Every structure is written in C-alpha cells, then in structure tokens.
Amino acid sequence: MSGLVAYALRRLAYLGLVLLGVSLIVFLLLRGMPGVDPLAAYIAPGLPMSPEALRGLRAELHLDDPLPVQYVYYVRDLLRGDWGFSRTAAQPVLDALLGRLPATVELAVVAVVLSALLGIPAGVVAALRKDRPADVAVRVVSITGISFPVFWLGILLQLVFFYYLQTLGLPSLPSRGRVGDLVALQYPLGPITGFYLVDSVLRGNAPFLASAVSHLVLPALTLSLISLAAVVRVMRASMLEVLRQDYILLARSKGLPGRVVVLRHALRNAITPVLTTTGTTLGILLGGAVVVETVFSWPGIGRLAAQGILNNDSVLVVGFTLFVATMMVFVNLLVDVLYAVVDPRVRY
Amino acid sequence: MTIIRLATSLRLMLAVLATVLAATALPAARPAPAWAANDTLVWDIAAGPQYVDPVMGTSAQANVMVVQNVYERLVWYDGPGTQPIPWLATGWEVKDGGRRYVFKLRKGIKFQDGGELDAAAVKFSFDRAVLLDDPGGIGSFFPTGTAAPGILKGAWEFSKSFGAGKDYSQAAVDRYMAAGAVKVIDPLTVEFNLAQPYGAFLSDIATFMGSIVSPTYVTAHWTKPTDPTRGSIPGVTAGQRDDWMLYHASGTGPYTLETFDKATANVVLKASPGYWGGPAGKIKPRLQTVIVRATLDQATRLLNLKSGGVDIADISTAGIFDVIDKKKWLDEKKIEPLLPGVTVPGPNPWLTIYFAKMNVKIKNPDGSLAPFQPFQDPRVRKAFASAVDTADIRRNVFNGFAEPIAWGLTPAQFGYDPKVKASYAFDLAESKKLLLEAGKERGFGPDRPRDLVIIYNAAAPWQGYIATQVASNINGLNAGLRLDVKALSFTEYVNSWRSQLTGFSIHSTFSLTADPNSWLSAFGTSAGFWARTSSYDNSKSDALYTKQFQALDPKQRAKLISEMVQLVNDDVMWVWIGAATAYGQPTFNPNVLRASVKGFYYNPTYQGFYFPALWKE
Numbered sequence: 001m002s003g004l005v006a007y008a009l010r011r012l013a014y015l016g017l018v019l020l021g022v023s024l025i026v027f028l029l030l031r032g033m034p035g036v037d038p039l040a041a042y043i044a045p046g047l048p049m050s051p052e053a054l055r056g057l058r059a060e061l062h063l064d065d066p067l068p069v070q071y072v073y074y075v076r077d078l079l080r081g082d083w084g085f086s087r088t089a090a091q092p093v094l095d096a097l098l099g100r101l102p103a104t105v106e107l108a109v110v111a112v113v114l115s116a117l118l119g120i121p122a123g124v125v126a127a128l129r130k131d132r133p134a135d136v137a138v139r140v141v142s143i144t145g146i147s148f149p150v151f152w153l154g155i156l157l158q159l160v161f162f163y164y165l166q167t168l169g170l171p172s173l174p175s176r177g178r179v180g181d182l183v184a185l186q187y188p189l190g191p192i193t194g195f196y197l198v199d200s201v202l203r204g205n206a207p208f209l210a211s212a213v214s215h216l217v218l219p220a221l222t223l224s225l226i227s228l229a230a231v232v233r234v235m236r237a238s239m240l241e242v243l244r245q246d247y248i249l250l251a252r253s254k255g256l257p258g259r260v261v262v263l264r265h266a267l268r269n270a271i272t273p274v275l276t277t278t279g280t281t282l283g284i285l286l287g288g289a290v291v292v293e294t295v296f297s298w299p300g301i302g303r304l305a306a307q308g309i310l311n312n313d314s315v316l317v318v319g320f321t322l323f324v325a326t327m328m329v330f331v332n333l334l335v336d337v338l339y340a341v342v343d344p345r346v347r348y
Numbered sequence: 349m350t351i352i353r354l355a356t357s358l359r360l361m362l363a364v365l366a367t368v369l370a371a372t373a374l375p376a377a378r379p380a381p382a383w384a385a386n387d388t389l390v391w392d393i394a395a396g397p398q399y400v401d402p403v404m405g406t407s408a409q410a411n412v413m414v415v416q417n418v419y420e421r422l423v424w425y426d427g428p429g430t431q432p433i434p435w436l437a438t439g440w441e442v443k444d445g446g447r448r449y450v451f452k453l454r455k456g457i458k459f460q461d462g463g464e465l466d467a468a469a470v471k472f473s474f475d476r477a478v479l480l481d482d483p484g485g486i487g488s489f490f491p492t493g494t495a496a497p498g499i500l501k502g503a504w505e506f507s508k509s510f511g512a513g514k515d516y517s518q519a520a521v522d523r524y525m526a527a528g529a530v531k532v533i534d535p536l537t538v539e540f541n542l543a544q545p546y547g548a549f550l551s552d553i554a555t556f557m558g559s560i561v562s563p564t565y566v567t568a569h570w571t572k573p574t575d576p577t578r579g580s581i582p583g584v585t586a587g588q589r590d591d592w593m594l595y596h597a598s599g600t601g602p603y604t605l606e607t608f609d610k611a612t613a614n615v616v617l618k619a620s621p622g623y624w625g626g627p628a629g630k631i632k633p634r635l636q637t638v639i640v641r642a643t644l645d646q647a648t649r650l651l652n653l654k655s656g657g658v659d660i661a662d663i664s665t666a667g668i669f670d671v672i673d674k675k676k677w678l679d680e681k682k683i684e685p686l687l688p689g690v691t692v693p694g695p696n697p698w699l700t701i702y703f704a705k706m707n708v709k710i711k712n713p714d715g716s717l718a719p720f721q722p723f724q725d726p727r728v729r730k731a732f733a734s735a736v737d738t739a740d741i742r743r744n745v746f747n748g749f750a751e752p753i754a755w756g757l758t759p760a761q762f763g764y765d766p767k768v769k770a771s772y773a774f775d776l777a778e779s780k781k782l783l784l785e786a787g788k789e790r791g792f793g794p795d796r797p798r799d800l801v802i803i804y805n806a807a808a809p810w811q812g813y814i815a816t817q818v819a820s821n822i823n824g825l826n827a828g829l830r831l832d833v834k835a836l837s838f839t840e841y842v843n844s845w846r847s848q849l850t851g852f853s854i855h856s857t858f859s860l861t862a863d864p865n866s867w868l869s870a871f872g873t874s875a876g877f878w879a880r881t882s883s884y885d886n887s888k889s890d891a892l893y894t895k896q897f898q899a900l901d902p903k904q905r906a907k908l909i910s911e912m913v914q915l916v917n918d919d920v921m922w923v924w925i926g927a928a929t930a931y932g933q934p935t936f937n938p939n940v941l942r943a944s945v946k947g948f949y950y951n952p953t954y955q956g957f958y959f960p961a962l963w964k965e
C-alpha cells in the first residue's frame with residue numbers, strides 16, 4: 001500500500017507540471033497569437049468603449065508587458081481563482097463553471113452507469129457467443145451507435161420519445177432542461193449539493209425527483225452511446241482473453257456451474273480494463289457533453305461553452321478548456337490509483 | 349446451460365432497465381401539457397437573459413425583455429407607437445432652452461417591494477446609473493466623445509468609462525452629486541439638469557436604462573464598501589456592479605421576477621398583483637405566469653413549437669423555411685405558415701442593419717501606415733460599393749428578411765428619410781471604370797496589379813458569402829486589384845478591423861432605441877465607434893451631428909439628420925447592404941407564435957414581448 005501512496009504522490013507532483021503545460025498552451029491561445037491584439041478577446045466587439053477605457057483595461061490586464069511577464073500574472077491569477085470574467089455568463093469564469101459543474105457531473109455519471117449497464121452484459125454475451133449472430137449483432141449495434149453524430153442521435157431520440165409519443169397522446173419524455181418548469185415552481189428544491197437526484201432524495205421531494213429522472217433519460221442515453229461501443233469492445237476482448245486462461249479450465253473441470261465460472265471467476269478478472277475505459281470515458285464525457293447539453297438545453301458546462309463559442313467569448317472558452325483539461329488529469333490519476341486498488345497484481 | 353442462465357439474468361437486467369425508463373416517462377406524460385393552461389405562457393428563446401439590472405449595458409436583448417416587463421420608466425410607448433408618452437410621469441416641462449426637464453410624477457404608484465414611487469426614487473435610479481459607471485451602460489446612451497461630452501450635469505466629469513473621470517473616490521462621488529444632475533423639487537416633482545440641450549433625451553430615458561428601481565429594495569441588499577478609496581452613496585458603490593441586482597428586481601411594472609436561474613438562463617415572471625394599470629389604468633396582465641426558457645438548439649425549439657409544448661419559439665431567418673413556404677415568400681412576398689396552428693406575424697422593420705465598411709488608413713500590425721491605401725480614393729470606395737450586389741445578398745443570405753436602405757437607419761427609426769439618395773448602385777461596368785481611373789493615380793492597373801485582402805469572421809458564413817462575392821466581382825473586372833478572401837477566427841477578425849489592419853470588412857449592428865442618435869454618432873462623427881475604426885473624419889458632419897442632437901424641434905432635427913446623412917453618404921465610406929426585417933417581436937432572433945396567442949402587436953422599440961398585451965385562447 002505504501003508503494004501505492006508513493007505512486008499517487010509522485011503522480012500528483014507530475015500533475016503540477018502537466019497543468020502548468022496546459023496553462024501555458026491556453027495562455028498562448030489567448031494572448032500569444034502573432035499579429036493579434038489580445039485585448040480583442042476581452043471586449044465585446046460592438047461595445048463603444050472610449051480609447052481611455054481601453055487603455056485602462058490594457059493596463060489592468062498587463063497587456064503591455066512582455067509575454068513571459070504576462071504569463072506569470074496569468075498563472076498568479078489562476079491560482080487566486082481569478083480566471084477572468086465571462087461576458088456570456090455575466091459571471092467570473094470559475095464561478096460560472098463551478099456553478100454548472102453538478103449538472104454536467106450528474107449527466108456524465110448517469111451516462112457512464114447506463115453505458116456500463118448496457119455495455120458489460122452485451123460484451124459478455126458477445127464473448128460467450130463469439131462469432132455467432134448475437135456477437136455480430138452486439139458489435140454492429142455498438143459500432144453503429146458510436147458512428148452516428150451525437151447531435152443527430154439526440155434529435156432523433158427527441159423526435160421519437162418526445163414529439164411522436166406526445167403527438168400520439170402517449171406517455172413521452174421531456175425534450176429539454178433538467179427538470180419540469182412547473183414542477184420547479186410548484187415543488188421548489190433547496191439546493192444542497194447541486195445534484196438534483198441527490199438533493200431531491202435528501203429533501204424527500206418526490207415530484208422533483210421524478211421530473212429530474214425523466215429529464216435525465218434522453219440526454220443520458222444519447223451521451224452513453226459515446227462510450228457504449230468502447231465498453232462493449234473492451235469487455236468482449238477482455239472476456240475472451242480470460243476465458244482462455246487455465247484457471248477457467250480448472251474451474252470448469254472442478255464441475256463449477258457455468259454461471260459461477262463466468263460471473264465469479266471470469267467477469268471479476270475481465271472487468272478491470274473496463275474500469276479503466278469507463279474512468280477515462282467519464283473524463284471525456286465531462287468535457288465532451290457540449291453537443292448533448294446543447295441539444296437538450298442541459299445547463300452544464302458544455303452548454304455554457306457552446307454559448308461562449310457562439311458569443312465569441314474567448315475568455316470563457318479558454319477557461320473551459322483549462323477546466324476540462326484539469327478534470328481529465330485528475331480523473332486519469334484517480335483511475336490509475338483505483339486500478340491498483342482493484343487489481344492487487346498491479347505494482348507501480 | 350450456463351449461457352442460458354446468464355442470458356436469463358441479462359434479460360432480467362434489461363427488463364429492469366426498460367421498466368425504469370418506462371416509469372420515468374410516466375411523470376412527464378401529459379396529453380395536455382400543464383403549460384397549455386390559458387394563464388401560462390412558455391417561450392423558448394435562443395439566448396436567455398444574463399442579468400436584469402437596468403443600469404448594466406448589454407448586447408443581450410433578452411435582458412431588456414425582462415427589464416421592460418418588470419420595471420417602468422418616466423416615459424414609454426403606447427401600443428405600437430414609437431413616440432414616448434408620459435408613463436410614470438404625468439407630464440413634463442422643458443426649460444432653459446432644453447437644459448432643464450421637470451417631470452411631475454403620478455401619485456400612489458408602489459414598487460413591488462411595497463415602497464412608494466416618488467421623486468427620490470427617480471433621482472436614486474439615475475444617480476445609481478451614473479455612479480455604477482458600467483462600461484456598456486448609460487454613458488453610451490447619454491452621448492460621449494468630443495462631439496457630445498456628456499448630457500447629465502457632472503456625469504462626464506465623473507465617468508471613467510465614458511468621460512474624463514479619474515477615480516471612484518468619495519470626492520468624485522460628492523462632486524457628481526453636488527453638480528445636481530437630478531434634483532428632487534418635491535415628492536412628486538423631479539428635475540433633470542443637462543450639460544447641454546439634447547433632442548433625444550426623452551427617447552433615451554424611455555429605454556431600459558431609464559428604468560426606475562426601488563431604492564429601499566436596492567439599499568436593503570447593499571453592503572457599504574470597506575475599501576476606503578471607493579466612494580458611495582447609500583445603496584450604490586461607485587464603479588462597482590451590484591451583484592444582487594443582477595439577478596433580482598423590484599420595479600413598478602406589470603410583472604415580478606419570480607425566479608432567475610443563472611445556470612439555465614431561464615426566468616419566470618408572475619403577474620404583479622398590485623399593478624397600477626398603466627397611464628390609462630387599463631393594463632391588466634391576463635397571463636399569470638410567463639416562463640422564458642433558454643433553448644440553444646433551434647431543432648429543439650422547433651420540435652417544442654410543433655408539439656404545442658411552447659407558445660412562442662425563436663426561429664432564425666436561416667431556419668424559417670421549416671415554418672413558412674419558401675417559394676411563396678421569396679417569389680410573392682407572402683408569409684404562409686407550413687405548420688398548423690402557428691402564426692408568423694410580420695415582417696416588420698427591425699433595428700438591425702447589415703453593412704460593409706472601408707478603411708482609409710490601413711495599418712501594419714506594428715501600428716505604422718501600410719504603403720498601399722486604395723480606399724483613400726473616393727473612386728475606389730465607390731467602385732467597391734458598386735461591386736456589391738445587395739439585392740442578391742438580401743435574398744440569398746438573409747432569405748428575403750432585409751430591405752434595401754440608402755443609409756444606416758431603418759424605417760423604424762426617427763429621422764429615416766426615404767428621399768436620401770444612395771451614392772452608388774450595383775454596376776460592375778461603373779465599378780471597372782472607376783477603378784481604372786483611380787488606378788492611374790494610385791499606382792495600380794491591369795498591367796501592374798496590386799493585392800488586397802478581404803477578411804471575414806469564419807463563424808459567420810453570411811459574411812463569407814459577401815466577401816466572396818465582392819472579391820469575385822472585383823477580380824473579374826481585371827482592373828488592377830487582386831482580392832484574396834481570408835476567413836479569420838473571431839478574435840483575429842475583431843482585432844483586424846478594430847486595429848485597422850484591413851481595408852474592407854463586413855458587419856451588422858443593432859440599436860436598442862428607435863432614436864438614431866447612437867448610429868449617427870457611430871457612423872458620422874470622427875469620434876464615433878465605426879468611423880473611428882475607419883479613420884473617417886468630416887468636420888461638417890461632426891458639426892451637423894451636434895446641431896441635430898441639440899435641436900429640440902423634431903422637424904428641425906429630422907431636417908438636420910437628413911442633411912448629415914446625405915453628406916456622409918456622398919463620402920461613400922459605408923456599403924449599406926440592408927435593414928433587417930423581423931417576424932414576431934424579436935430579441936436576438938425573430939420568433940413565431942402559436943395561433944392561440946392573442947393580442948400581439950409589433951413595436952420596434954421593444955426588445956421581446958410586452959407580456960401584458962398578450963393572452964391565450
């Protein structure tokens with residue numbers, strides 16, 4: 001265990017360097033483009049600011065200093081939590097991102113759980129029925145799923161599960177938002193954690209919970225398809241590998257029931273790579289939900305970034321990039337550490 | 349056997365999952381959605397409000413939409429009219445040649461927090477606007493720059509954003525307050541003292557920035573600054589935005605701001621129970637609840653509209669042919685909805701224009717002047733203007749939702765004069781002739797061609813269409829100019845025209861007021877925003893600008909505006925591509941309504957709907 005702690009500490013130290021590198025790239029995107037006055041990124045294009053006000057802003061941002069000096073100020077501000085001010089959110093960038101993070105995390109976690117719930121059994125079935133119709137079907141469906149553009153898939157799901165069902169007078173799923181507008185008015189939820197599922201359970205607010213769950217289904221399903229193919233393929237490959245191992249043969253020869261062999265002996269060992277895949281996917285989904293959040297008006301950091309792009313809010317977009325990169329780095333570290341915990345054979 | 353058992357358990361898992369999905373669908377299952385109730389209106393808007401403090405400048409019309417329903421002003425617009433009438437005031441007197449305005453207030457009007465509307469509240473609201481000094485705030489409406497140094501007495505000297513202010517110290521605040529810009533004469537009489545006469549004063553205070561806020565409400569949520577260098581009056585810290593008022597409101601308007609969700613940018617408005625009824629006492633909101641939902645994706649907005657789940661949806665002109673018959677509109681100018689139960693009222697003149705600008709001082713990135721300055725020659729400017737097929741652009745880029753204009757005013761604005769003559773027309777032969785003539789003196793010609801670059805914002809394909817058209821037309825003339833088109837990232841694009849690195853660029857702009865003053869300044873005065881970034885300088889135009897804004901007689905002012913407009917037009921600095929028209933009551937996008945929404949009328953000075961006018965059947 002001490003080896004693991006040392007490893008985690010070492011990785012944390014590397015993290016600092018990685019984040020410094022990320023901040024440098026992000027800084028150069030914002031300030032270091034040749035021939036471009038970086039002040040343009042900080043002002044609304046049509047805002048009739050006087051030359052004096054522009055000079056004041058330039059001095060405030062240290063834009064007349066050499067780039068390395070500007071970078072030092074930039075990193076100092078980042079460390080102080082001053083990531084700039086977003087015109088889109090009308091808030092400091094970090095506040096805007098942190099305020100919307102729970103919505104994104106909730107969506108990403110549910111999507112990952114959904115992709116695991118669907119992908120792991122599908123991968124196991126595909127492995128057990130290798131090259132037979134079930135295997136081919138699973139592979140075709142998972143590859144097809146990931147091949148569709150996410151925005152298209154989202155709109156398709158809205159069309160079927162919202163529009164057509166509602167037009168036919170059947171039970172339907174909501175097309176947008178995180179909770180029903182009238183439910184939020186009639187059964188207001190005092191935020192605790194910012195995660196609607198958790199908060200509505202803690203508050204015992206059943207109508208809010210039901211509405212929040214129904215609003216989660218379509219975006220989470222759409223998002224889960226991004227990672228489903230990866231989970232299925234890794235699960236299938238890993239399961240095939242494990243099923244060829246001697247200890248599986250031994251278990252079978254001992255007369256253990258097939259279900260026990262598959263679930264207790266094969267699945268437990270085959271699932272470790274899936275954990276890594278799922279963890280990495282979670283990181284990707286946290287930053288990659290831009291399209292899904294936009295299509296479903298999901299008020300997370302992805303939608304905010306999309307708005308920032310549409311509003312040409314460079315300070316926000318660059319802040320989002322840094323934020324997501326930081327999250328990815330931490331999720332990767334967490335996955336690596338968990339990997340070692342789950343699989344005691346792994347040594348660093 | 350194993351596989352069968354496993355498959356059974358997997359089937360069980362899937363069955364459980366399916367049940368969960370079905371169960372979660374049930375709460376949302378409503379054959380008749382709750383918002384179909386006649387007293388609730390739902391609007392899917394493309395971009396929701398960011399904040400609702402009226403003293404904060406904004407380019408987000410949705411902010412203004414909330415403000416115009418929650419707050420009220422001394423003067424405002426009656427129905428579709430664009431001339432301000434007394435609203436919170438019963439009337440006004442203009443004294444000292446337009447330097448003093450005295451307003452009498454209505455008695456008995458209360459703010460939504462219970463406070464009384466009186467002269468002190470009016471004074472507080474305007475002093476607050478000046479003292480907060482938001483860089484996009486009231487200063488941009490109370491003109492600035494050398495042509496018009498400040499309107500409210502003392503504001504120019506105080507403002508760091510728009511005037512000559514140096515700091516936000518208590519001394520600076522005290523100096524502004526002592527200047528007496530706004531004075532309480534008695535509880536129902538308030539006096540405005542202007543630094544100079546200003547013809548657009550009434551229409552300026554009719555905008556959202558003239559909104560009257562409840563002083564008791566603002567002060568109750570204000571904290572005195574601890575920074576000793578920062579001046580204040582009770583309720584206002586100089587030069588510092590009010591974080592509470594960004595997302596909360598208390599006005600005298602027909603609606604209260606029930607909720608404002610920063611993360612979703614959704615707002616809910618509720619009819620104000622004690623609303624005083626407006627000037628004629630007849631305004632009684634019939635919609636009890638208005639839900640405005642920011643729905644970024646147009647496909648989702650369209651689906652919600654089609655399903656009847658929303659009453660109003662923003663639909664951009666680029667996507668309007670999902671809603672109306674394209675052929676009927678483009679060929680016959682008839683709007684015929686394709687969707688049953690949907691109306692598309694309009695089109696009406698809007699306050700948005702599309703234009704291209706030419707820069708007479710092209711600079712190098714280091715700030716020095718570039719050696720080749722073709723646009724200093726009026727013949728080159730006219731040749732470029734004559735090479736833009738604006739009719740084609742209006743039809744194919746804006747889908748017919750733009751009208752030709754001879755100058756940068758729309759028919760919705762005061763001073764719009766259809767008699768103003770355009771100084772160019774689409775004529776490639778004329779363009780070639782002019783370029784060949786100019787080239788002889790400017791050092792270019794078919795035998796010695798010079799290169800020029802036209803830039804556009806890569807995120808705005810409509811600009812790309814125009815840039816490509818201009819380049820193709822000019823290059824096809826073989827008159828000695830070779831144009832290359834470059835798509836730039838937004839930051840590079842803004843930097844390029846703001847720093848004058850480019851000679852020709854394409855833009856759009858919109859106004860929050862029907863008064864032309866801000867646009868006249870921007871295009872026609874050397875200190876104006878667009879003129880400054882083109883190095884346009886015409887002292888006669890500057891003088892006419894000052895004269896027109898000091899003119900109090902509307903007829904005289906209109907005449908001066910026409911004179912100024914023609915003068916600038918003859919200099920051919922701008923290529924007027926078109927004035928946008930709109931359906932519905934647009935914010936950032938125009939919008940379409942379910943036919944069940946009644947009472948709609950269009951007013952170009954509104955930003956989004958004035959909800960008390962609407963009801964549902």
